Amino acid sequence: MASKLIAIVAGVGPGTGAAVARKFAAAYPIVLLARNPDNFESLAKEINAEGGRAIGISTDVADSKSVKEAFEKIRKEFGSEVGAAAAVFNASGRFVRKPFLELTEDDFTAGLDVSGKGAFLFSQATLPLLLKGVEAGSRYPPSLIFTGATASLRGSATMASFASGKFALRALSQSLAKEFGPKGVHVSHAIIDGVIDIPRTKEWLKDAGPDAKLSADGIADVYWHLHTQPRATFTWEMDLRPYVEKW
Amino acid sequence: MASKLIAIVAGVGPGTGAAVARKFAAAYPIVLLARNPDNFESLAKEINAEGGRAIGISTDVADSKSVKEAFEKIRKEFGSEVGAAAAVFNASGRFVRKPFLELTEDDFTAGLDVSGKGAFLFSQATLPLLLKGVEAGSRYPPSLIFTGATASLRGSATMASFASGKFALRALSQSLAKEFGPKGVHVSHAIIDGVIDIPRTKEWLKDAGPDAKLSADGIADVYWHLHTQPRATFTWEMDLRPYVEKW
Amino acid sequence: MASKLIAIVAGVGPGTGAAVARKFAAAYPIVLLARNPDNFESLAKEINAEGGRAIGISTDVADSKSVKEAFEKIRKEFGSEVGAAAAVFNASGRFVRKPFLELTEDDFTAGLDVSGKGAFLFSQATLPLLLKGVEAGSRYPPSLIFTGATASLRGSATMASFASGKFALRALSQSLAKEFGPKGVHVSHAIIDGVIDIPRTKEWLKDAGPDAKLSADGIADVYWHLHTQPRATFTWEMDLRPYVEKW
Amino acid sequence: MASKLIAIVAGVGPGTGAAVARKFAAAYPIVLLARNPDNFESLAKEINAEGGRAIGISTDVADSKSVKEAFEKIRKEFGSEVGAAAAVFNASGRFVRKPFLELTEDDFTAGLDVSGKGAFLFSQATLPLLLKGVEAGSRYPPSLIFTGATASLRGSATMASFASGKFALRALSQSLAKEFGPKGVHVSHAIIDGVIDIPRTKEWLKDAGPDAKLSADGIADVYWHLHTQPRATFTWEMDLRPYVEKW
Numbered sequence: 005m006a007s008k009l010i011a012i013v014a015g016v017g018p019g020t021g022a023a024v025a026r027k028f029a030a031a032y033p034i035v036l037l038a039r040n041p042d043n044f045e046s047l048a049k050e051i052n053a054e055g056g057r058a059i060g061i062s063t064d065v066a067d068s069k070s071v072k073e074a075f076e077k078i079r080k081e082f083g084s085e086v087g088a089a090a091a092v093f094n095a096s097g098r099f100v101r102k103p104f105l106e107l108t109e110d111d112f113t114a115g116l117d118v119s120g121k122g123a124f125l126f127s128q129a130t131l132p133l134l135l136k137g138v139e140a141g142s143r144y145p146p147s148l149i150f151t152g153a154t155a156s157l158r159g160s161a162t163m164a165s166f167a168s169g170k171f172a173l174r175a176l177s178q179s180l181a182k183e184f185g186p187k188g189v190h191v192s193h194a195i196i197d198g199v200i201d202i203p204r205t206k207e208w209l210k211d212a213g214p215d216a217k218l219s220a221d222g223i224a225d226v227y228w229h230l231h232t233q234p235r236a237t238f239t240w241e242m243d244l245r246p247y248v249e250k251w
Numbered sequence: 252m253a254s255k256l257i258a259i260v261a262g263v264g265p266g267t268g269a270a271v272a273r274k275f276a277a278a279y280p281i282v283l284l285a286r287n288p289d290n291f292e293s294l295a296k297e298i299n300a301e302g303g304r305a306i307g308i309s310t311d312v313a314d315s316k317s318v319k320e321a322f323e324k325i326r327k328e329f330g331s332e333v334g335a336a337a338a339v340f341n342a343s344g345r346f347v348r349k350p351f352l353e354l355t356e357d358d359f360t361a362g363l364d365v366s367g368k369g370a371f372l373f374s375q376a377t378l379p380l381l382l383k384g385v386e387a388g389s390r391y392p393p394s395l396i397f398t399g400a401t402a403s404l405r406g407s408a409t410m411a412s413f414a415s416g417k418f419a420l421r422a423l424s425q426s427l428a429k430e431f432g433p434k435g436v437h438v439s440h441a442i443i444d445g446v447i448d449i450p451r452t453k454e455w456l457k458d459a460g461p462d463a464k465l466s467a468d469g470i471a472d473v474y475w476h477l478h479t480q481p482r483a484t485f486t487w488e489m490d491l492r493p494y495v496e497k498w
Numbered sequence: 499m500a501s502k503l504i505a506i507v508a509g510v511g512p513g514t515g516a517a518v519a520r521k522f523a524a525a526y527p528i529v530l531l532a533r534n535p536d537n538f539e540s541l542a543k544e545i546n547a548e549g550g551r552a553i554g555i556s557t558d559v560a561d562s563k564s565v566k567e568a569f570e571k572i573r574k575e576f577g578s579e580v581g582a583a584a585a586v587f588n589a590s591g592r593f594v595r596k597p598f599l600e601l602t603e604d605d606f607t608a609g610l611d612v613s614g615k616g617a618f619l620f621s622q623a624t625l626p627l628l629l630k631g632v633e634a635g636s637r638y639p640p641s642l643i644f645t646g647a648t649a650s651l652r653g654s655a656t657m658a659s660f661a662s663g664k665f666a667l668r669a670l671s672q673s674l675a676k677e678f679g680p681k682g683v684h685v686s687h688a689i690i691d692g693v694i695d696i697p698r699t700k701e702w703l704k705d706a707g708p709d710a711k712l713s714a715d716g717i718a719d720v721y722w723h724l725h726t727q728p729r730a731t732f733t734w735e736m737d738l739r740p741y742v743e744k745w
Numbered sequence: 746m747a748s749k750l751i752a753i754v755a756g757v758g759p760g761t762g763a764a765v766a767r768k769f770a771a772a773y774p775i776v777l778l779a780r781n782p783d784n785f786e787s788l789a790k791e792i793n794a795e796g797g798r799a800i801g802i803s804t805d806v807a808d809s810k811s812v813k814e815a816f817e818k819i820r821k822e823f824g825s826e827v828g829a830a831a832a833v834f835n836a837s838g839r840f841v842r843k844p845f846l847e848l849t850e851d852d853f854t855a856g857l858d859v860s861g862k863g864a865f866l867f868s869q870a871t872l873p874l875l876l877k878g879v880e881a882g883s884r885y886p887p888s889l890i891f892t893g894a895t896a897s898l899r900g901s902a903t904m905a906s907f908a909s910g911k912f913a914l915r916a917l918s919q920s921l922a923k924e925f926g927p928k929g930v931h932v933s934h935a936i937i938d939g940v941i942d943i944p945r946t947k948e949w950l951k952d953a954g955p956d957a958k959l960s961a962d963g964i965a966d967v968y969w970h971l972h973t974q975p976r977a978t979f980t981w982e983m984d985l986r987p988y989v990e991k992w
Contacts, residue, residue, distance in 0.1 A: 068850055104924055105872060109809055112865045116857055120909055124853045131846060145494070159919030168861055171916035175908035178900030183845055185494045201483070215483040222484030229476045235494040236448070236462040237469030242489035247392070247432045247482040315603055351677055352625060356562055359618045363610055367662055371606045378599060406672030415614055418669035422661035425653030430598055639988070679988045695977070709977040716978030723970045729988040730942070730956040731963030736983035741886070741926045741976040 009087050009137050009146075010035060012078070014065050014126050015095030016044045019202040020151060023220035024092050025058070026051065027228050032089050033057040035078055039064050065095050065122035075129045087136030089144065090231050093126050093173075094151040095119075100165045107165060115169025123150065123173050127180060131189065138188035145190040145238070147231040150177040152195040152241075154251075181240045190238050192230045196223065197245040216248050256334050256384050256393075257282060259325070261312050261373050262342030263291045266449040267398060270467035271339050272305070273298065274475050279336050280304040282325055286311050312342050312369035322376045334383030336391065337478050340373050340420075341398040342366075347412045354412060362416025370397065370420050374427060378436065385435035392437040392485070394478040397424040399442040399488075401498075428487045437485050439477045443470065444492040463495050503581050503631050503640075504529060506572070508559050508620050509589030510538045513696040514645060517714035518586050519552070520545065521722050526583050527551040529572055533558050559589050559616035569623045581630030583638065584725050587620050587667075588645040589613075594659045601659060609663025617644065617667050621674060625683065632682035639684040639732070641725040644671040646689040648745075675734045684732050686724045690717065691739040710742050750828050750878050750887075751776060753819070755806050755867050756836030757785045760943040761892060764961035765833050766799070767792065768969050773830050774798040776819055780805050806836050806863035816870045828877030830885065831972050834867050834914075835892040836860075841906045848906060856910025864891065864914050868921060872930065879929035886931040886979070888972040891918040893936040895992075922981045931979050933971045937964065938986040957989050 011032040013025045021043075025034055029051045036044035036058060044060030051058035061077050064070040079086060097118030100111045130148060137146035155167040156174045174193055181191035199205050201217035209216045223244060230239055245251060258279040260272045268290075272281055276298045283291035283305060291307030298305035306328055310321040326333060344365030347358045377395060384393035402414040403421045421440055428438035446452050448464035456463045470491060477486055492498060505526040507519045515537075519528055523545045530538035530552060538554030545552035553575055557568040573580060591612030594605045624642060631640035649661040650668045668687055675685035693699050695711035703710045717738060724733055739745060752773040754766045762784075766775055770792045777785035777799060785801030792799035800822055804815040820827060838859030841852045871889060878887035896908040897915045915934055922932035940946050942958035950957045964985060971980055986992060 104921060105869060107865075107869070109862070109866070113862055116861045116913060120857045120861065120913065121850070121854055124848075124905070124909075125850070128846060128848070155916070159916040159921075159923065161920060161924035164865070164917050164920035164924075167916035167920050168865075168913040171912035172857060172861065172909040175896070175900040175912035176905050179902060179905035179908050180845060180900075182498070182900065183902035183905075185496075188494060190494070215481070217483065219481070219483045222481055226480070226484060226486070233473070234462070234466070234469055236464065236466045237473060237491050238494050239473070239489045239491055242486045244484050244486055247435060247437070247485050249432075251429070351674060352622060354618075354622070356615070356619070360615055363614045363666060367610045367614065367666065368603070368607055371601075371658070371662075372603070375599060375601070402669070406669040406674075406676065408673060408677035411618070411670050411673035411677075414669035414673050415618075415666040418665035419610060419614065419662040422649070422653040422665035423658050426655060426658035426661050427598060427653075429653065430655035430658075676992070679990075682988060684988070709975070711977065713975070713977045716975055720974070720978065720980070723967075727967070728956070728960070728963055730958065730960045731967060731985050732988050733967070733983045733985055736980045738978050738980055741929060741931070741979050743926075745923070 008033065008082070009089035009140060009142055010078070010082055011090040011092070012088060012130055013037065013092045013094060014063070015093065015151070016047065018204070019200045019220045020196070020223050021094045022047050023224035024094065024227050027224040028090055028092070029056040029058055033082065036060040037063040037065065037074060065126050066097070066117040068125055071125040071129055085136070086133060087140050087142070088130055088133035088146060089137050089142050090147045090149070091126070091130035091134060092149045092151070092227060093123050095122055096151070097122070097169065101162050103162055104164055112165045115165040116172060119169030119173040123176050127176065131184060134189045135187060144232050145188055145235045147190040147192065148180065148184070149192045149194065149227050149230055152193050154195070154197045156193070156195050178240065185238060188235060190230070190233065190235070192239060193241045194223070194226065194230070195241065195243040197243055197251060198249045212248055216246050218244065218246055255280065255329070256336035256387060256389055257325070257329055258337040258339070259335055259377055260284065260339045260341060261310070262340065262398070263294065265451070266447045266467045267443070267470050268341045269294050270471035271341065271474050274471040275337055275339070276303040276305055280329065283307040284310040284312065284321060312373050313344070313364040315372055318372040318376055332383070333380060334387050334389070335377055335380035335393060336384050336389050337394045337396070338373070338377035338381060339396045339474060340370050342369055343398070344369070344416065348409050350409055351411055359412045359415070362412040363419060366416030366420040370423050374423065378431060381436045382434060391479050392435055392482045394437045394439065395427065395431070396439045396441065396474050396477055399440050401442070401444045403440070403442050425487065432485060435482060437477070437480065437482070439486055440488045441470070441473065441477070442488065442490040444490055444498060445496045459495055463493050465491065465493055502527065502576070503583035503634060503636055504572070504576055505584040505586070506582060506624055507531065507586045507588060508557070509587065509645070510541065512698070513694045513714045514690070514717050515588045516541050517718035518588065518721050521718040522584055523550040523552055527576065530554040531557040531559065531568060559620050560591070560611040562619055565619040565623055579630070580627060581634050581636070582624055582627035582640060583631050583636050584641045584643070585620070585624035585628060586643045586645070586721060587617050589616055590645070591616070591663065595656050597656055598658055606659045609659040610666060613663030613667040617670050621670065625678060628683045629681060638726045639682055639729045641684040641686065642674065642678070643686045643688065643721050643724055646687050648689070648691045650687070650689050672734065679732060682729060684724070684727065684729070686733055687735045688717070688720065688724070689735065689737040691737055691745060692743045706742055710740050712738065712740055749774065749823070750830035750881060750883055751819070751823055752831040752833070753829060753871055754778065754833045754835060755804070756834065756892070757788065759945070760941045760961045761937070761964050762835045763788050764965035765835065765968050768965040769831055769833070770797040770799055774823065777801040778804040778806065778815060806867050807838070807858040809866055812866045812870055826877070827874060828881050828883070829871055829874035829887060830878050830883050831888045831890070832867070832871035832875060833890045833892070833968060834864050836863055837892070838863070838910065842903050844903055845905055853906045856906040857913060860910030860914040864917050868917065872925060875930045876928060885973050886929055886976045888931040888933065889921065889925070890933045890935065890968050890971055893934050895936070895938045897934070897936050919981065926979060929976060931971070931974065931976070933980060934982045935964070935967065935971070936982065936984040938984055938992060939990045953989055957987050959985065959987055
């Protein structure tokens, strides 16, 4: 049936993106977007093997042509009238931390390209599908969820690039929440404040004891909670951090 | 068994407080605090009739003697070693909206007495019980949840009293989150932005269509979600509003 | 002449209050309020000796009777029709920094009494005088300036009392700015973030080099700048910190 | 003398930029940057005629080549060792207000190109000159001032482009304040909240009475005040609005 609603996750990697994809795949056919197919291939296989349905599409969210092609593939796969129940923007771009005067123009725009333009392109591509989800009477309000960070609220020395992108993303998400909330789409922004427990961070915070890092599954549970909020009780923004995090 | 963990809700009325109490009563024996017994008597009866366990205690949270007596009753009822799984501060005090120069001193301190001193007294009384809940290895991290409002973030003309109290409450909740989070207690602050659908607001926003008011049950679901977050993924603050709310 | 406009400073001590008083005394007869006369006696003498006009009144700003008596003295001294060009609320109350569970009720309310109720009483007493200043066509828009702190924006572990008071003060100042701005009174809130250079802090931050502490005279210059802003260009809030301060 | 410090204003137009340029031209030789020479030619003439020294350079701040050429001209004009006392970034880019799904990619990036990349390029070009100003012992701490807006703090429906850019700009300015403050450069961010009184807005807010619009000269006075703050008392952020503005 063409009207089956799907979920789309941009920025699938070893942490939040994969955990969110697994969580939402239990309810919806899922589309995995990442630049590097290594980031979604085994995950798609795993979801499909466990009875879900997943496709991965190699996509550069900051490139309009690439995003356009990705959504053409989605329509080819799920039908031109496909709607979405959820879209999660979890991409971040290259993280650059350098003294400001050493930043190249590419370093600086790394943040803005993905968190600014990329989030714009993703939102423009997914909102029409989410609005179709509203029309289709989806069980939960169709949801567009953005992953923020501490740097969404605070600029820091040597973090100008990352913070500029994350501030821009927060502005976009708030603007969209105000414009599309009344149309029935739930737009949210989660501020992830802390280190996420993934292979790359295995050696970090080892002295801080257990649970000192955010679990990707815990973040996925929160995104699912946001998704299931009824339209009378929408959260736009929430923060998330491990219990020992200083802030 | 003396170590059975309880939940305590201050500010039980016809809206959020009652809904939260019903939600948490499904998991824990529950204590209902309100100044006026009319606000908890039938609710306690209802919970007890449905197989839960509830006691109501008439309490003025802004009065240290009254709070002390309430917690003596709690210890008498549940044992001197009782711990808590959750404590919810939902009291607000008299809402005053007047031109500033017409406020009496009592008008102004109405906000601060409950949201400032009352929240302090409630926190000092419940945190030792919540820390016992941590020691007892509660299933979910013991939770101290505060109800905020739009006025927690913005002062408005003619709202000096209410906003002062709600700002103070937010400061308290953030300070406690930073101090008691590392000890395993989850301190949260929910910003309720909009009109709650209760008998008193029945005629409000009638032209705004369905779901234009926050449902108390929806808020209770969110508080329960906060309560069940694992300690690796704590939310301190989230906002909640109906999908059509302007902000 | 009875209509001569005055300035009133509450919370005169060795730092900001005295510097602000000196600055405004160059333009206006000045009233110095402090609980302890030691805090204003020599300052009043100094201002009067240098050709200004100052009176000190021992006042507990958190006590309505004491505030009432102070303003009766002001009317006695300057005439019952006296108006004000500026009122500065620089009082803070006893600073308490303790683990939360060790706070007494008095410890906790120390912040709220002064920054909450005290600021309310001071505002109610001075706003009628400031409105008279508007009517009298004061050269600069009559100004009501509040001294905030880092703790106006962030709660911290062991700072619940101070932060609650400072958050409440910020709410009050924003509410008043919105209500009295359109009436021509300029309400401002300055966030003082850092250590002020006064005798008591002489040994602090000695290794941080010169100018690592805020100068009280620099703060006074900023308050004067706020005071002289025309009504087409009002600042409600600004932060102030030494150049080396981390934040 | 090569060490004479200059001021540089980007985004010279009929409002804030021109007023700021006039104000700073009273103290420093001034460089006027704007895409369209119409925006600086008569102003440069006026400043030069009145005994100041001004040069205008047609510059697209969002284009690295154009910025590079502009600063080569500056070095040619003032010497390769020229330092700066002040740099003001007042550019905003094309203002777009449209339903989100009607925005073209160009519409959206209009905000980010100028307020994101443009501010980055301008900061990278001016900070070395400002650091030279510190070394040269400038009378006032060399200052880098950014013009923000209401949209720096709040996203709004149909304002996604403008808000994304202004949020990004705020992140940049805060990051730079933290990195370059300790090096003696004063980085500030002014939130201009309201309509500025310029020919284009002549017919706006006519019923709101006098002074309902921000005066560009008033804003310039505030920027000058920021510039003259000593390093012991730096303001990073302040808001500015007419007394009747709702917020």
